[in-house]
Amino acid sequence: MSELCLYNTLSRKKERFEPLDSELVRIYSCGPTVYSYQHIGNMRPYLFADLLKRTLLYNGYRVRHVINVTDVGHLTDDADSGEDKMELAARESGMDIWQVAEKYTALYKADLEKLRVLPPDVWCKATDHIPQQIEMIRVLEEKGFTYSTDDGIYFDVSKDPGYGRLARIDLSSLRAGERIDGVSQKRHSADFALWKFSPTEGAARQMEWQSPWGVGFPGWHIECSAMSQAHLGLPFDIHTGGVDHVPVHHVNEIAQSENCFDVRPCVRTWMHEEFITFEGVKISKSTGGLYTVGDLEQMGIEPLAFRFFLLGAHYRQQQMFTDNAVVQAQTAYRRLVRHALDLRASGDGNAAAPAGGFRDRFHAAINDDLNLPQALAVVWEMVRTPDLGPREKWALLRDFDRVLGLDLAEARIERGEIDAEIEVLIEERNRARANSDFARADEIRDQLEVQGILLEDSSRGTRWRRA
Numbered sequence: 001m002s003e004l005c006l007y008n009t010l011s012r013k014k015e016r017f018e019p020l021d022s023e024l025v026r027i028y029s030c031g032p033t034v035y036s037y038q039h040i041g042n043m044r045p046y047l048f049a050d051l052l053k054r055t056l057l058y059n060g061y062r063v064r065h066v067i068n069v070t071d072v073g074h075l076t077d078d079a080d081s082g083e084d085k086m087e088l089a090a091r092e093s094g095m096d097i098w099q100v101a102e103k104y105t106a107l108y109k110a111d112l113e114k115l116r117v118l119p120p121d122v123w124c125k126a127t128d129h130i131p132q133q134i135e136m137i138r139v140l141e142e143k144g145f146t147y148s149t150d151d152g153i154y155f156d157v158s159k160d161p162g163y164g165r166l167a168r169i170d171l172s173s174l175r176a177g178e179r180i181d182g183v184s185q186k187r188h189s190a191d192f193a194l195w196k197f198s199p200t201e202g203a204a205r206q207m208e209w210q211s212p213w214g215v216g217f218p219g220w221h222i223e224c225s226a227m228s229q230a231h232l233g234l235p236f237d238i239h240t241g242g243v244d245h246v247p248v249h250h251v252n253e254i255a256q257s258e259n260c261f262d263v264r265p266c267v268r269t270w271m272h273e274e275f276i277t278f279e280g281v282k283i284s285k286s287t288g289g290l291y292t293v294g295d296l297e298q299m300g301i302e303p304l305a306f307r308f309f310l311l312g313a314h315y316r317q318q319q320m321f322t323d324n325a326v327v328q329a330q331t332a333y334r335r336l337v338r339h340a341l342d343l344r345a346s347g348d349g350n351a352a353a354p355a356g357g358f359r360d361r362f363h364a365a366i367n368d369d370l371n372l373p374q375a376l377a378v379v380w381e382m383v384r385t386p387d388l389g390p391r392e393k394w395a396l397l398r399d400f401d402r403v404l405g406l407d408l409a410e411a412r413i414e415r416g417e418i419d420a421e422i423e424v425l426i427e428e429r430n431r432a433r434a435n436s437d438f439a440r441a442d443e444i445r446d447q448l449e450v451q452g453i454l455l456e457d458s459s460r461g462t463r464w465r466r467a
């Protein structure tokens, strides 16, 4: 059996994975800030965490997975100025802030379910862990890691010799005392807020708490340190998040957790997934491409076809989203479902027995730092090979689907839907032939043939039948 290897951002290497506890693997994934809809770029982190969890389960481990929900303290500006995203959303929508959190948390969870992301073992939210966050800040203060300014309590990065290791940050290259927008009292540009005071003038906050330092709210980074410690204990095995979390959020989490609890390293393996890009840039408000899973459905893209699209790129590579790419993914996904339907009809077999080494190769691919594109190539080769019978193939496909998560045992395609797709392809082939694009015409014929659809051209047009 192949060994599971995972890329660790901390060492910048693929490492053989060994859990701290021989059976139970503990994972923490940074969750969303629930102030708005989650667009598809925001869904990739959870798909990635899901594939990680499924791979661990496939390898026979038990997993305790925690995802948090950020419902306070995430500011519009990463340099500890700007507004709390939640407060802003509440004011703009006219809703109460708790309603905003509830509404977008529910929508986010519904999207995860549509994408067949296994629910985490623990959902937790920042506002349920205020005492733990205050206690951590108190300990850090007692140990001399903090200082106070007019607007909050800050972590002094110069007190932590290991600060920034995860991101290879060289503190001496960052100028101390650099003036930051609106936060001129910070001693060092990398210092960050642990606790922010409620404003004494201007807009009142809806969410605020008493603390030893006055009424206010916690900084964004301290919540993940407090919740991961509370639900997993330190150290734990794997922490996941987007690559954008490496230089600030995760570096700060490490500084807080390790110095508060004196556990080094607080996390053994840090894993980060790359962005989805839209026309070459990371999806964001300014670049467009802010589709939600619901928008894709309106465009006729099934959520599981979008999941299939995501499986097509390795998590450490940027993935380019275009309408065309996701439509193509849906075509391929439906082709796989068609195979599944045909194989399913032949009955159950035994996944352990089949020849051809497909199971070993699939396992080796996912164990090589979750190489899903490689694993999918094995899937296609397996469903097409003449060397296995349909019952063996179906047993293997169901086994692989424990990781793919495409729900192939339940999948169905309406016959009418398939027929309509065939008609569209035949029309496209006719246009290609009329334009003397015979390469494309042949490609479509071959594509249909793989699906068991045979074309017959005559003077009266093209007819098709199932082989």
Ligand SMILES: [Zn+2]
Residues within 6 Å of the ligand: 029, 030, 031, 224, 249
């Ligand atoms: Zn986090």
